[in-house]
Amino acid sequence: MADKVLTANRLSDGISVWLDASGAWAESLQDARVVKSAEDIAALEAMGKAAFLANTVVDANVIDVENRDGRLLPLRMRERVRAEGPTIDYAPGYKGLGPAA
Numbered sequence: 001m002a003d004k005v006l007t008a009n010r011l012s013d014g015i016s017v018w019l020d021a022s023g024a025w026a027e028s029l030q031d032a033r034v035v036k037s038a039e040d041i042a043a044l045e046a047m048g049k050a051a052f053l054a055n056t057v058v059d060a061n062v063i064d065v066e067n068r069d070g071r072l073l074p075l076r077m078r079e080r081v082r083a084e085g086p087t088i089d090y091a092p093g094y095k096g097l098g099p100a101a
Helices: 038-053 077-084
Strands: 003-010 016-019 057-068 071-074
Touching (some): 038 057
Antiparallel strands (some): 003 057, 057 071
């Protein structure tokens, strides 16, 4: 069974967060509480549901991660983007989406 962590988006600002060992929401995947057992996974799911009901986070999910060279890495690309940002650099001179100049 793969290692698991609990991730969500903080309701106040939409930032991706991960539940840490103290039960707080951390902004870095590297601070996440990692579990393996079915009981611990169920506990993470319950904590995510409780945080959702308390209007602290939205979209709480337990995800698969692996420890690669001492760093946690999500197995799914969607979660990698949430943890680390876009997978490509913006083109030189790109100024973002906004009103045309």
